[in-house]
Amino acid sequence: MNTPCDIPALQLSERSFGLLRSLFEKETGIHLRGEKRHLVIGRLQRRLEQRGLHDFESYCALLQQPHETQERQHLIDALTTHETYFFREPAHFQHLREQALPNLETRPLRIWSAASSSGEEAYSLAMTLADTLGPDGWEVFASDVSACSVWQAIQGLYPQQRLDNMPKGYLKRFCRRGQGVYTGQMLIHADLRARVNFFRHNLLADDNKLGEFAVVFLRNALIYFDATRRGQIIGKVVRHLRPGGYLYLGQSESFSEPLTSLEYLGGSIYRRPSCPAIARST
Ligand SMILES: C[S@@+](CC[C@H](N)C(=O)[O-])C[C@H]1O[C@@H](n2cnc3c(N)ncnc32)[C@H](O)[C@@H]1O
Structure with missing residues (x-):
């Protein structure tokens, strides 16, 4: 699978996906089902690039560091869905x-x-x-x-x-x-x-x-x-x-x-x- 900019998508192992899901669930209460794997890759790939990381294992290690509070907040920002508009409904x-x-x-x-x-x-x-x-x-x-x-x-x-x-x-x-x-x-x-x-x-x-x-x-x-x-x-x-x-x-x-x-x-x-x-x- 390629991203819209044709950068090859990173691989997300079962272990790293599990870790991202449990971290996200701990912070928000939202359980991401298995089929959300591509969504997770799509929404986080750019962030890994911004942090100079080449794989999800390194990103997961980063997220687990106690002082990386802002990165955990970034994970919440990226994986929550924010669709909204004025006078909706x-x-x-x-x-x-x-x-x-x-x-x-x-x-x-x-x-x-x-x-x-x-x-x-x-x-x-x-x-x-x-x-x-x-x-x-x-x-x-x-x-x-x-x-x-x-x-x-x-x-x-x-x-x-x-x-x-x-x-x-x-x-x-x-x-x-x-x-x-x-x-x-x-x-x-x-x-x-x-x-x-x-x-x-x-x-x-x-x-x-x-x-x-x-x-x-x-x-x-x-x-x-x-x-x-x-x-x-x-x-x-x-x-x-x-x-x-x-x-x-x-x-x-x-x-x-x-x-x-x-x-x-x-x-x-x-x-x-x-x-x-x-x-x-x-
Ligand atoms: C689709 S938007 C809904 C926005 C607006 N209420 C509307 O109807 O247009 C859902 C929002 O719920 C927020 N959200 C998800 N989990 C949450 C939680 N545990 N506590 C507070 N807000 C949460 C998301 O960050 C997201 O901005």
């Missing part, structure tokens, strides 16, 4: 605006984009809130296990063609066209960027400092986990959802595990009952 933003926000009276309203990738989902939420509620009384928090994605999100700089789904009015109101070296890119307005708090967070970790949220978007991340881990993640996330709060999962994510403590509203949207007595199975 627009029905969720419509539901948030028209159904959820009118029911949520607590201020400040805290919203969490819990696997935010490069930030498009979090900025879409911030635009929706700024438009619906005005400049005050809300806060957006956004996290991801990939440090590189969090860094990209904080920059808030996106190629113009990635903004295709954004309502035209929002484009004008919340984005600035890049000039000079930034031609072809759009920058999210500083005011809006300042309203979104990005941070690195592993969904399988506990973080009591996160506090409670009125709305959690946990979309298109659970599909990468097995049933046990999905259950653990949902349990942890629901603990941060306040009574009466809304949870949005990806629309293509339908799981056999019941979200028993939540009321199902359809369209992959759940609500935590205000009073536990009215919780019902979904």
Whole structure:
């Protein structure tokens, strides 16, 4: 197999593949199946070249050195899948605006984009809130296990063609066209960027400092986990959802595990009952 640039693909032995998989699983909770071997080679080959390494055995030895924390973070950045775009699954933003926000009276309203990738989902939420509620009384928090994605999100700089789904009015109101070296890119307005708090967070970790949220978007991340881990993640996330709060999962994510403590509203949207007595199975 050759890479797109016709550099012969490196060989990845069973042993090295096993090591990369277990390291990645330890850091993210995601189990890579055997058929992902070519994906692993494709996504890491350039990194080996950058580090001046000629085989995966040397890369694995490097990753195991205690001080190579950044390289282990690089492994996470490379092997997680970050596909996302502005106003993905627009029905969720419509539901948030028209159904959820009118029911949520607590201020400040805290919203969490819990696997935010490069930030498009979090900025879409911030635009929706700024438009619906005005400049005050809300806060957006956004996290991801990939440090590189969090860094990209904080920059808030996106190629113009990635903004295709954004309502035209929002484009004008919340984005600035890049000039000079930034031609072809759009920058999210500083005011809006300042309203979104990005941070690195592993969904399988506990973080009591996160506090409670009125709305959690946990979309298109659970599909990468097995049933046990999905259950653990949902349990942890629901603990941060306040009574009466809304949870949005990806629309293509339908799981056999019941979200028993939540009321199902359809369209992959759940609500935590205000009073536990009215919780019902979904
Ligand atoms: C496909 S993106 C989804 C982005 C966005 N929520 C959306 O729907 O467009 C999945 C994200 O989940 C993140 N992720 C994977 N494992 C994670 C973990 N254990 N904790 C937090 N984020 C994780 C990945 O880094 C990736 O950015």
